[in-house]
Amino acid sequence: MAKVLMKGNEAIAEAAIRSGCRHYFGYPITPQTEIAEYMAKRMPKIGGLCLQAESEIAAINMVLGASSAGVRVMTSSSSPGISLKSEGISYMVGSDLPCLILNVQRGGPGLGGIQPAQSDYYQATKANGHGDLHLIVLAPNSIQEAADCTSLAFDLGDKYRVPVMILADGALGQMMEPVEFSGNEKTELPEKPWATTGTGMKRKKNIINSLYMQPDELESSINERFKRYDVIEKNEVRYESYLAEDADIILVCYGITSRICKTAVGMARKEGIKAGIIRPITLWPYPKEALAKAAETASEFLVVELNKGQMTSDVKLAIECSRPVSFYGRTGGVMPTPEEILEQIRMIGGRIK
Amino acid sequence: MTTKILIAGFGGQGVLFAGKQIAKMGMDAGMKVSWLPSYGPEMRGGTANCSVIVSDEEIGSPIVNTPDILFSFNIQSFDKFEKSIKAGGILFADSSLISKKSTRADIKCVYVPATELASENELTGGANVIMLGKFIKETGLFAKDEFIEHMVSSIPSNKAKLIENNKKAFSIGYNYEEN
Structure with a gap:
């Protein structure tokens, strides 16, 4: 199609x-x-x-x-x-x-x-x-x-x-x-022997409770x-890694925000700042191992969300606070611009030099 | 190449429709595209706008903050967005509704009295398509005939009058020359 x-x-x-x-x-x-x-x-x-x-x-x-x-x-x-x-x-x-x-x-x-x-x-x-x-x-x-x-x-x-x-x-x-x-086409669906579909006098009652x-x-x-x-x-952990392998600064973001971060990371790379992204696709289960592995080589983490920093604690736990984790976000329906995020990346880039 | 377009006006002027035509055309031409509308009370008559990106690369942020091209269909959007156009960009303004002129020397300004042209030609509501005609002429982003075909392909064939009107509006815009 x-x-x-x-x-x-x-x-x-x-x-x-x-x-x-x-x-x-x-x-x-x-x-x-x-x-x-x-x-x-x-x-x-x-x-x-x-x-x-x-x-x-x-x-x-x-x-x-x-x-x-x-x-x-x-x-x-x-x-x-x-x-x-x-x-x-x-x-x-x-x-x-x-x-x-x-x-x-x-x-x-x-x-x-x-x-x-x-x-x-x-x-x-x-x-x-x-x-x-x-x-x-x-x-x-x-x-x-x-x-x-x-x-x-x-x-x-x-x-x-x-x-x-x-x-x-x-x-x-x-x-x-x-x-x-x-x-995405599904023709055969899995059997659900637990479902309350009627016993047909052939099995014990299924109870949903x-x-x-x-x-x-x-x-x-x-x-x-x-x-x-x-x-x-x-x-079932799923995530996307974008330019994270050699990155000094790892942005952690998901959903629409990760798109804005991708643009910002592209701008940062042009300035010679090694930024990358680890984007959780599953927020639960959380990609803890990917973040822990990134912490072995990266210097700092930057969480970007459309809220006041809710995912920051999950990143800190995943990397066991082994690296500084900062946060940038807008909330209330306001979206950050790539330039705003780039400014944060530059600030971190300046202090890890 | 990436072209970022912002189309803004009142709800009901067809700004979302115009953006969708560009996005659809881009998709069928094998490019990456995104279309992001303002939504909510705008749909009921306030200011409305949509961000359209057409690119040969993967699109990051779908939000257009600094457009290469701005379509402005009311004074409010002119005041709000004219200064955000990228240097070297193009402004398309409906001069029937916007009496101001841009003072910027680093952008190209195209003024089309689209709303007047629409009502003179009994094409009420067609200002958006008139502007699309002028946009294709000025930018050459897509081939004229291909664009028209795409635009009318979404109109059911039993609405022949609507197809005719859209084609007419497009060519009025395409052929319009400023004095």
């Missing part, structure tokens, strides 16, 4: 359909409403279901129900709406149910604004709901990668029985770039899940 020019929101919706997702539940919020619009157009034509719920809370619980029945299902929202979904997300983790949750981030806290932000990093990677839990969190930085991550998200969710989040932002959701879907009244039973269910998390941390 030839390349088509699509908005990030539309490309994710199309990729979800091509990945076998036939159930979408959502509630409108800027800047991601094109997803629901796209699903509403396409789903009825292919025997799927697109339903606008009465609220975000209702939508995530519909996702829980659909996932229990074993189908590929997704919901999408933007920051304030994701907060509303947290309870349902936690219930899905506790019930070992896969799904795709898309957060097209906007500025917060509260209703915040509608312009692009990355200020839900902590929420996505540390506490998307109560309890001992993780989600797999993917952070694409182009429309093509957003489509590819959508397909990957469904596969990983089914494989490990965990909810997967794509953490995007308003710019990625709204911008258009060429995208090709050839790699997150309530355990006996502490030791709850503990062992959590321990079993954390064994899966260990496998995920071992096998």
Whole structure:
């Protein structure tokens, strides 16, 4: 199939359909409403279901129900709406149910604004709901990668029985770039013997539940899940390394911000400053080893995000504070320019000479 | 080569549409492209703009802060963005709506009374396409006929009048000469 020019929101919706997702539940919020619009157009034509719920809370619980029945299902929202979904997300983790949750981030806290932000990093990677839990969190930085991550998200969710989040932002959701879907077609989906599809009088009942009244039973269910998390941390880390091998200064950034950093790094290289980028594609599991390895040769790290420095602590932990880690970011919906980031790189370059 | 374009005006003037035509054409010509709109209240009549980048290299930041080319369709965007045009760049201004002239000597300024030309020719809403015509003439970024074909290819064939109007608007802009 030839390349088509699509908005990030539309490309994710199309990729979800091509990945076998036939159930979408959502509630409108800027800047991601094109997803629901796209699903509403396409789903009825292919025997799927697109339903606008009465609220975000209702939508995530519909996702829980659909996932229990074993189908590929997704919901999408933007920051304030994701907060509303947290309870349902936690219930899905506790019930070992896969799904795709898309957060097209906007500025917060509260209703915040509608312009692009990355200020839900902590929420996505540390506490998307109560309890001992993780989600797999993917952070694409182009429309093509957003489509590819959508397909990957469904596969990983089914494989490990965990909810997967794509953490995007308003710019990625709204911008258009060429995208090709050839790699995203799914014809056969994995078996789900745990799903509540009816026993047919042939097997024992399947029960989907997150309530355990006996502490030791709850503990062992959590321990079993954390064994899966260990496998995920071992096998599913994804990142991109850009000019990092010989770099004195490593920029750590993800999503749309990494695109701006790439331009800034190009400018720095022209000035003879050896800067490079390590870009986590999975924010959980986090590319700790790649960063630790980079710390063996690089002098300093610079984290760049559309927030007040939420990922800085993860970088410090990954490199065990062996190198200075500084931060530059804009927030509230403001995007930094490549020149602003270059200025930070120059400052670091000046002191490590 | 990388060409960074900023198209700005009021919501409803078709600035996003104009940007999309350039991006789509670039993609089909085998180039890397990105299109980033302003979104939100702008869509309901405030100021709207979009960043378009056409390049033969991988595109880093999709945001255009210092355009090579600025399309300005209202005084607000003229005041806001005219000073950000890169030296050697080109300004396309709708002189029906912008009475000011740029005082910059390091950029090329092209003034087209696009809104008046549109209404004189019963092409209301066609100022954006008139400006695209002038843009192709001045920059030669894409071949004229190929661009027109691409632009009308997204219009359903049962809307023959719309196709005709867009072609007409494009050629009015393409052939317009400043006095």
